[in-house]
Amino acid sequence: MASTVFERSLPDARLVIDSLTDARLKPFWLDDLRTPPLFPRYRGTAGFDLAVVGAGYTGLWTALQAKERDPGLRVAVVEGRTVGWAASGRNGGFCEATLTHGAANGLSRFPNELAQLDRLGLQNLDEIEATVARLGLDCEFERSGSLAVAVEDYQLKELKDADDGDGEVYFDGVGIRQLLDSPTFLGGLWSKRATAMIHPAKLAAELARACAEAGVEIFERSPVRGLDSELPSGPVTLSTDGGFIHADQVALATNAFPSLLKRYRLHTVPVYDYVLMTEPLTDAQLASIGWRGRQGVADTANQFHYYRLSADNRILWGGYDAVYHYGGRIRPAYEDRPETFRRLASHFFTTFPQLEGLRFSHRWAGVIDTSSRFCAFYGLARQGRVAYAAGFTGLGVAASRFAANVMLDRLSGESTERTSLEMVRSTPLPFPPEPAAYAGVQATKWALDQADHNGGMRNALLKSLDAVGLGFDS
Numbered sequence: 228m229a230s231t232v233f234e235r236s237l238p239d240a241r242l243v244i245d246s247l248t249d250a251r252l253k254p255f256w257l258d259d260l261r262t263p264p265l266f267p268r269y270r271g272t273a274g275f276d277l278a279v280v281g282a283g284y285t286g287l288w289t290a291l292q293a294k295e296r297d298p299g300l301r302v303a304v305v306e307g308r309t310v311g312w313a314a315s316g317r318n319g320g321f322c323e324a325t326l327t328h329g330a331a332n333g334l335s336r337f338p339n340e341l342a343q344l345d346r347l348g349l350q351n352l353d354e355i356e357a358t359v360a361r362l363g364l365d366c367e368f369e370r371s372g373s374l375a376v377a378v379e380d381y382q383l384k385e386l387k388d389a390d391d392g393d394g395e396v397y398f399d400g401v402g403i404r405q406l407l408d409s410p411t412f413l414g415g416l417w418s419k420r421a422t423a424m425i426h427p428a429k430l431a432a433e434l435a436r437a438c439a440e441a442g443v444e445i446f447e448r449s450p451v452r453g454l455d456s457e458l459p460s461g462p463v464t465l466s467t468d469g470g471f472i473h474a475d476q477v478a479l480a481t482n483a484f485p486s487l488l489k490r491y492r493l494h495t496v497p498v499y500d501y502v503l504m505t506e507p508l509t510d511a512q513l514a515s516i517g518w519r520g521r522q523g524v525a526d527t528a529n530q531f532h533y534y535r536l537s538a539d540n541r542i543l544w545g546g547y548d549a550v551y552h553y554g555g556r557i558r559p560a561y562e563d564r565p566e567t568f569r570r571l572a573s574h575f576f577t578t579f580p581q582l583e584g585l586r587f588s589h590r591w592a593g594v595i596d597t598s599s600r601f602c603a604f605y606g607l608a609r610q611g612r613v614a615y616a617a618g619f620t621g622l623g624v625a626a627s628r629f630a631a632n633v634m635l636d637r638l639s640g641e642s643t644e645r646t647s648l649e650m651v652r653s654t655p656l657p658f659p660p661e662p663a664a665y666a667g668v669q670a671t672k673w674a675l676d677q678a679d680h681n682g683g684m685r686n687a688l689l690k691s692l693d694a695v696g697l698g699f700d701s
Contacts, residue, residue, distance in 0.1 A: 311431025317593030
């Protein structure tokens with residue numbers, strides 16, 4: 228079995244350990260939010276036209292766009308913790324146009340409408356950029372594009388084939404290292420328009436500000452415990468620790484957390500993703516690697532890394548390990564995984580040996596709402612009064628806004644281009660219950676690792692899972 232570049236070029240173990248010595252166990256983005264928004268707890272009983280459960284990107288985009296469609300609506304957002312505290316404040320800040328988790332996944336899942344989905348995804352990203360400008364959202368939005376880099380020979384062909392001479396441009400090893408200098412890079416593809424970089428926590432906070440200014444009522448530290456709609460018509464009742472909300476319509480935006488609709492509780496599994504953030508680079512350190520275009524970067528292995536620059540020239544470095552815990556449990560204790568942080572730090576210094584001595588200031592983890600088709604799915608329940616979107620599988624920063632529009636379209640009952648999509652009308656296969664889910668995920672992770680060590684060749688298990696729509700990706 229062949230080794231990978233991260234095994235062939237190991238940095239000194241002491242360098243790795245020293246780099247992590249002072250790293251805080253806290254998401255940098257949330258730590259960097261100097262004045263986080265504050266909203267009251269929900270108390271009492273009240274009626275709303277629309278109640279949104281969850282104050283991450285999906286929930287906030289839903290509330291904001293509902294008010295923009297109809298300013299007269301009374302809209303509430305109810306959050307169990309605080310605005311953006313979960314995935315929306317912990318992600319890498321890659322705001323990507325894709326709605327299908329990349330072209331290859333989209334082609335295998337929705338071959339007849341991939342061109343349409345690509346067009347809608349790019350339109351959605353353009354509209355996000357326009358909204359940021361129109362509302363003055365201070366979220367460090369940079370339309371820098373992204374680099375997909377090959378670090379093994381077998382990864383080159385897919386990147387070469389994607390070159391269209393326009394928005395997707397291939398660079399050989401020499402060319403890619405002129406954009407960003409790493410001895411591990413053998414080639415790369417610059418997608419010039421399809422990705423923007425944002426500050427995740429600032430985007431959530433600014434969306435909450437825009438919601439509040441539009442008249443949305445936001446409630447924090449108000450977990451929703453149940454959803455009741457016994458009558459075939461009339462309001463849906465949400466029960467919280469502080470009282471009851473009666474809403475004509477409800478949008479569920481709970482990401483990886485258990486759905487209030489039991490039918491969807493096996494349609495996602497929570498997978499932990501781990502991230503490091505360096506201290507700010509000096510001018511000399513930044514010059515040693517280049518990166519003048521400030522693109523987001525990811526390598527193209529099954530177990531991949533993603534990385535980008537912050538506004539103050541820190542490097543965020545995440546990915547590779549994807550950890551599922553038995554029973555789909557979500558616990559704070561899972562956020563500190565020393566062996567994963569050491570592995571990430573080792574791979575960082577393999578990629579950028581010229582940054583020897585750089586230290587990490589933050590380390591953290593977040594939960595990805597993984598679906599069996601790797602991209603979002605949409606549900607409608609309670610005689611069309613409750614809409615649901617989940618399953619973004621790590622690429623929801625931009626797709627969450629598209630999902631918000633889908634939910635609002637479906638709640639309105641109108642037929643739109645979005646609601647006619649096969650992607651919207653179809654539902655992925657659920658994951659099996661335990662213990663099969665845990666065993667299946669572990670076996671699949673092993674198979675993906677084997678593929679990365681075997682020239683990308685997928686074994687019989689991966690091919691079988693792909694065939695039945697139960698593939699798995701980190």
